[in-house]
Amino acid sequence: MAPVLVSLALWMVTTVVIAFTDVGDIRSDSNAFWWAFFLVPFAMFSSVMQVVLMASERSATLMFVKALGRWVEVGFVTGGVVLIQNNAATVFGGKLAVAALLCVYYVHWIKRNFRFSMSSLDINATLGAFRYGIPMMANELAWVALVAIDRVMLKEITSDFAAVGIYAIGYSLAMQINVLMSATLSEAFVPVANRIHGAQGDEAVRELKRTLLRPLTYACIGVAAMVLGVGNEVIVALSGPAKAASGDVFVIVGMAIAIYPMFEVGNYGLLLRNKSTIVLAITLSAAALNILLNLLLIPRLGFIGAAWSTVASYAALAIGGALFCPRGLFQAPGPHSVLLACSCAAILLLWIEYGLAPEIENIWIFLFMSALSFAIFYAAPVWAFDRELRAAVMALRKGRGA
Structure with missing residues (x-):
C-alpha cells in the first residue's frame, strides 16, 4: 500500500498548492476542475487495485469490473446530463460517483482476499519495489x-x-x-x-x-x-x-x-x-x-x-x-x-x-x-x-x- 500512500500524499500537497495559489490560472470556483481533481485519488486507487487483480491472475474479475464500471459510468453521466444539468461539472460528478462505488467494491474485495500486518513489512523488499x-x-x-x-x-x-x-x-x-x-x-x-x-x-x-x-x-x-x-x-x-x-x-x-x-x-x-x-x-x-x-x-x-x-x-x-x-x-x-x-x-x-x-x-x-x-x-x-x-x-x- 506504500505507493497508494505516497500518491495520496502528493495529491494532498498539490491540492493545497492549487487551492491557495490558483496555479496556472485555474480559479477556485471552477466546479468542473475540482470535480475532475477530486476524481484523481479514486482513479489512482482503482488503478492500483486493477494491477493487484492482474497480478493475482484474476483477469475474468478484472474484465467484468472494468466493463461494468464503464457501463455504469455511461448511465450515471447520461442521466446526470439529461436530468440535472448539461455541463462538464455534471459529467465529472457522474464519473466521481462511479469511481467511489468501484473503490468501495475494491476495499470489500481486498478485505476478503488479503491480510495486512506491519510485522510482515519487509523494508528491503519495499525499497526494491521503489x-x-x-x-x-x-x-x-x-x-x-x-x-x-x-x-x-x-x-x-x-x-x-x-x-x-x-x-x-x-x-x-x-x-x-x-x-x-x-x-x-x-x-x-x-x-x-x-x-x-x-x-x-x-x-x-x-x-x-x-x-x-x-x-x-x-x-x-x-x-x-x-x-x-x-x-x-x-x-x-x-x-x-x-x-x-x-x-x-x-x-x-x-x-x-x-x-x-x-x-x-x-x-x-x-x-x-x-x-x-x-x-x-x-x-x-x-x-x-x-x-x-x-x-x-x-x-x-x-x-x-x-x-x-x-x-x-x-x-x-x-x-x-x-x-x-x-x-x-x-x-x-x-x-x-x-x-x-x-x-x-x-x-x-x-x-x-x-x-x-x-x-x-x-x-x-x-x-x-x-x-x-x-x-x-x-x-x-x-x-x-x-x-x-x-x-x-x-x-x-x-x-x-x-
Whole structure:
C-alpha cells in the first residue's frame, strides 16, 4: 500500500498548492476542475487495485469490473446530463460517483482476499519495489508523451485545428485496436509469465511465448489486413463521409498497433529481470524519435507525417525491445505462421480490392461481405493448413470440458 500512500500524499500537497495559489490560472470556483481533481485519488486507487487483480491472475474479475464500471459510468453521466444539468461539472460528478462505488467494491474485495500486518513489512523488499517502480512510473509518463505529442506538435506546426481533428479521429479509433489486443493481452499474459518465470525459469517462459505467438500471429496479421482493406470504409461508416480523411490515419496507425502485440510478447523479458530502467530508456528513445520525425514530416506531409512518425516510434519500440531482451527470454514468431498468415492476408486483400470494391456500393454491405471474406479467405485457410493450431484449440476445449 506504500505507493497508494505516497500518491495520496502528493495529491494532498498539490491540492493545497492549487487551492491557495490558483496555479496556472485555474480559479477556485471552477466546479468542473475540482470535480475532475477530486476524481484523481479514486482513479489512482482503482488503478492500483486493477494491477493487484492482474497480478493475482484474476483477469475474468478484472474484465467484468472494468466493463461494468464503464457501463455504469455511461448511465450515471447520461442521466446526470439529461436530468440535472448539461455541463462538464455534471459529467465529472457522474464519473466521481462511479469511481467511489468501484473503490468501495475494491476495499470489500481486498478485505476478503488479503491480510495486512506491519510485522510482515519487509523494508528491503519495499525499497526494491521503489527502485523497480519509479522507472516504471516514469515509463508511463513517457508513454503519455509518446501518445499525445503528435497532436500537440501538429497543432503548433500547422496551426490547423481541422488537421488536428482529422488526425485525432483516426488515431483514437486506431487506439481501440490497442485496447482490444495489446491491453487485454498484457492483463492475461504478464501475470502468467511472471509466475512461470519465478517457478520454472527462462525456458518455460519461452515455451509459453511459443504457444501464445502462434494464434497471436494469425490474429495480429489478420487484424492488420482488415484495417488495410476496409479501414477507410470503417471511418466513413462510423463518422460519415465528412470524416473520410481520417481513414488514412486510421489505416497507417491501426496497422502498426495491430502488429505490435507480436513483438510485445516476443520481447517480454526485461521486466522479468527487473530491468525497468532499460524499459524506460527504450520508451524515451521512441518518444524522442517521434518528436524528431514529427519536426521533419509534419511540415511536408501534414497529419499523414504525424501518422508515419507514430509508426516509426512503434517500430523503434519493437526493435529496441528485441535488441535488449535477454537472449534466454527472446522468442520470435514462428516463420511458418508468419508465412501462412501473410499469404492468406494477401489473397484476402486482393479479393477485397478487385472482387468486392468494384461491385458493391453500399458501405454496410461492403463491410459485411468483407467480414465474410475474412472468414473464407483468411480464417478458414489458417485453420485448414495449421495442424498444430487445430491441435492446440482442441486440447484447450478438452481441458475446459474436463
